[in-house]
Amino acid sequence: MNTPISKKINIQKVDKSRIDQVDFDKLVFGNVFSDHMFECDFKDGVWQNPTIKAYGPLTISPAAKVFHYGQAVFEGMKAFKDEEDKVWLFRPDQNAKRINKSAARLAIPEFPEDLFFEALTTLVSMDREWVRKGPGNSLYIRPFVFATQAGVGASPSTEYKFMILMSPAQAYYTGDIQVEIAEHYSRSANGGVGAAKAAGNYAAQFFPTNLARERGFQQIIWTDASTHEYLEEAGTMNVFFRVNDTLLTAPISDRILDGVTRKSVIDLAKRDNIAVEERRVLVSEIVEAAKNGSLKEIFGAGTAAVISPISAFSFQNKTYEIEKQEDSFAAKFKKELTDIQRNLSEDPFGWRFEVV
Amino acid sequence: MNTPISKKINIQKVDKSRIDQVDFDKLVFGNVFSDHMFECDFKDGVWQNPTIKAYGPLTISPAAKVFHYGQAVFEGMKAFKDEEDKVWLFRPDQNAKRINKSAARLAIPEFPEDLFFEALTTLVSMDREWVRKGPGNSLYIRPFVFATQAGVGASPSTEYKFMILMSPAQAYYTGDIQVEIAEHYSRSANGGVGAAKAAGNYAAQFFPTNLARERGFQQIIWTDASTHEYLEEAGTMNVFFRVNDTLLTAPISDRILDGVTRKSVIDLAKRDNIAVEERRVLVSEIVEAAKNGSLKEIFGAGTAAVISPISAFSFQNKTYEIEKQEDSFAAKFKKELTDIQRNLSEDPFGWRFEVV
Structure with missing residues (x-):
């Protein structure tokens, strides 16, 4: 597997993939996550410490503004694998732009589009085994950003976390x-x-x-x-x-x-x-x-x-x-x-x- | 200090109060929190493990629904101390009822009113040193509840956390x-x-x-x-x-x-x-x-x-x-x-x- 080396993103690769534990024929939408996730913090006016690491829990203050004032926006997108094992995204530029439109309306600082792309493509590439071939199969990708400053004053947060999670998905057969x-x-x-x-x-x-x-x-x-x-x-x-x-x-x-x-x-x-x-x-x-x-x-x-x-x-x-x-x-x-x-x-x- | 013993709530008292580190004359609204906090989890259809413990960070999945779908409601209330060191709440029954009205609208399970009262009064009593006398001084109290189930399917969470934080406040002199x-x-x-x-x-x-x-x-x-x-x-x-x-x-x-x-x-x-x-x-x-x-x-x-x-x-x-x-x-x-x-x-x- 050819993992691109990023000059900017701190990459902490897992020792062992969890993929063998996943039954790809019995996926419930959005409940299983791939090996890695991306996170990047906004602090002192700057997005900093972009990191790819093992998917896992966060440590966060219970006073973080997201819990109290709902400052949070997200995107939804998918990666697909073709018959030649090539992995494709669909119009990712639209998501990169839209998350920033959403962010602006919620008084959340914009996330740099180039870092969005680098994080997204590096992460998908690292976890490309999680993108399965075949009709209906995809890797659902969830970029999101939320307010992390600890404080219950009703004003915009000064600190945020931007993350990307990925979740393998089957066809969404809800029927008509x-x-x-x-x-x-x-x-x-x-x-x-x-x-x-x-x-x-x-x-x-x-x-x-x-x-x-x-x-x-x-x-x-x-x-x-x-x-x-x-x-x-x-x-x-x-x-x-x-x-x-x-x-x-x-x-x-x-x-x-x-x-x-x-x-x-x-x-x-x-x-x-x-x-x-x-x-x-x-x-x-x-x-x-x-x-x-x-x-x-x-x-x-x-x-x-x-x-x-x-x-x-x-x-x-x-x-x-x-x-x-x-x-x-x-x-x-x-x-x-x-x-x-x-x-x-x-x-x-x-x-x-x-x-x- | 007379701390009521609860039969229901697991109480983990701090070894040493942080109150000496706080300059009560220079409080910014909502930025400093008292020694203890309350938390209680909703899981398998039941509110469970009501606990009072040291104020401090949470561990939570980045896929918790609160980050993605904003399922979270809160209350704001205050405790006051009179000249005889008695501590008073103002119409707390209104907040106990209203948080459940808010919860219902957000498809969040109601929190038992009796447990709300027991948690609130036990917590305020334990941290009563944080309620300061004098005009304008109060202890701002923040009950809140948020969705903790890990999953990015757009449906109501099956798991929640109810918490109470408390923050000492001075008069809110914003002027006219x-x-x-x-x-x-x-x-x-x-x-x-x-x-x-x-x-x-x-x-x-x-x-x-x-x-x-x-x-x-x-x-x-x-x-x-x-x-x-x-x-x-x-x-x-x-x-x-x-x-x-x-x-x-x-x-x-x-x-x-x-x-x-x-x-x-x-x-x-x-x-x-x-x-x-x-x-x-x-x-x-x-x-x-x-x-x-x-x-x-x-x-x-x-x-x-x-x-x-x-x-x-x-x-x-x-x-x-x-x-x-x-x-x-x-x-x-x-x-x-x-x-x-x-x-x-x-x-x-x-x-x-x-x-x-």
């Missing part, structure tokens, strides 16, 4: 999911932090999602908090609606995450001559389309599941089933995306990035 | 503050988590507050995210407006914290025959009242600062100064509240709670 359209709870406010991958955005969704699950729906499609008339995103996925042969999706705003899978789907659709409208989508028009048969598909788009077909949605206590399409856009985009990700097709957009 | 009324950013959405003391609510305010500070304002008075027409709260304080001799404050909603100081001010005002209107307050009516001279005072109400007089507010790039009142309601409520808190007056509402 049923969703509920939000009529009471909401995910984000105008002028809020919905566009950031802020930790607190996710905790806020757990309780309403639990309620939806009790009613038989796996996820919620959030609507605008002011009127609940406009469809937004599903919390861990952006959402697309296919009405006849046109794709509709909510425009990026300060409430909606600028998803990498979302923007890739839009680019693929444009290439494939499928009409895409990025505009505010009314709940009422989707209900109407479901009634008159013009609603052909709904699907989510996000890193973890890539594309998640949605087979039914509920609104005002009525469930609308969506018939399976033979010419499914969801299936088509999923294949096109995963083929690019796994080096099974051309890469006309330059989205693949090889980790050597 | 100038505030900006929010016109673009916002704190919380209808159907969101604004009514909870959720960690993520605070991080979301840091960046807009930094912008306000650059313009010379110490805090923001948030408005409703939908229209920015209605005044809500200041993020760490509820806000009162005195128009002529009537107090106005926004009603509790799913966007506004049910503040203990807020409700105490309302009770005191009613007792003192001051008219209080809990209703939606338009920005425009406060601007109009400032223009016609009927706006006599604005003040914040919260645990840390008790009552914070606001001497000016900015709206649409215009700053409105508020003249000092000889019969200041802010000063009156601050004295009435702190006298009750410090056992310097009767306690007609039964708000004081002695820690023996």
